[in-house]
Amino acid sequence: MNDLKEFRRELGISSNLLAPLISIADPSVTELLTFSNPDFFIVDMEHSVIDISVLQQIIVSARPYPVIARIRGAEKNEIKKVLDTGAAGIIVPGIESSEEVRQVISYSRVPPEGIRGIGPGRASGYGAVFKSYASNANDSVVIVQIETEKAFLNVEEIFNVKGLDGYFIGPVDLSAALNIDFSWENRKFVEIIDKIISASAGKKLINGIYSPLSNKYFDQILMRKFNFIMLGTDREAMLSRYTDTIKMIREMNH
Template identity: 30%
Template sequence: MHFKEKLASGNPVYGLTLTIGNPQLAELVAHIGFDWLWIEAEHTSMSLETIQAQLQAVSGTQTQAIVRVDCNDQTIIKRVLDTGPDGIIIPSVNSKEDAEKAIRFTKYPPLGERGIGLARAQGYGLNLGNYIKTANDNVATIFMIEHIAAVQNIHDILQVEGLDAVIVGSLDLAGSMNLQNDLGNPAIEAEVQKVLQACKDAGIPCGTFAGDPNQAKARIKEGFRLVTLGADVLILASATKNLLDTVKQN
């Protein structure tokens, strides 16, 4: 089942963010049963080779892999898509113009202007024709809504043809509101809820990052569909600290 088919099912899709860039880790997590993995290439030092190695490790499992690129740039997006992810996350989509540009970069003609090449995504040329015919329908395009300007423009952004889902980036949203040192401020959550409601009205799946299982369950009840249940580094740090603290207790 393609990632876009999971989105269309109406059920929550459970993900995990990968920042370490290790293919063995990606393979392990994929076999656990997550619906999707968020390969984080914006706030990490991952190279294209590292991204592709993780995609290769995940292939053959029931888990899809989505890559967040570091900017809304045609060349970067083209090269990442050619590594063969099931979808791509575009950061900092703050306006309808940003959204239209992202679609041009992620879709083949006539919807966009993605370049045609030979790489892993096209089976190194062996599956070129079929991939070109199906990629616009099968490869998900997801926008990050992570600035107060994006919230203000959300209805226009959601109208852009080719968009499959959005994810709210609460931390950067808080920063754009000058509330990065006050993350519990209810004004941030008010803006998050505006995005969620706009997505419900438009029939576009909305995603979020959940810091713990209780928060994830609460977000799902609110109507969030793409729920990222944590990040590899946070889980590793929490588990190892708990292990050490438990052993050292008198």
């Protein structure tokens, strides 16, 4: 079975899949979180110290769950290496134009769809199943991140690029870029989110959005039926639980 194709298909037909965001560069944290029964994992290489070597270890620790990597940017060699490790796809931050999307797709696809080369890395069984992997490599998921004012203004042209699998809304950075409060109680924020969703209507694009774990308005996200929700980081989960528990015990002790 082509696991890449199956994961891509599942992403496209599902609603509200849950993906914890991994930011701690220790594979045992991801292994621990496999017991939380997620749908898949997203590894944050953009805002963490996780590099290619650690990513590969995390992918192994995440089994049987697929891993999408949010990479540092639209850099050819990074995209190639990330996919060679066995990531099921990439989320690319900082994208603002259709030309940048076309470039990312080219870097992510093997010929004739693109210019990606494949090395004998983990994705191809270190060469043992190279031919099989190469024939299915273009089923990896390519998602761009909408997080700047320019990206928001250009969503129509971005979403029209052939070969793009989907988009991810980074609501914190996007609201900051548009100088509005990141809050589901903020009418302007909600209008921005809905405009992006409307721009993708009928284009068969996978879509996702970030939510902190402490979000009181999960119902607002769930009702919009994003294909996936990137859940707040492993660091947030640890810090918030310990903070709340320590506070509670100290209050009880007074």
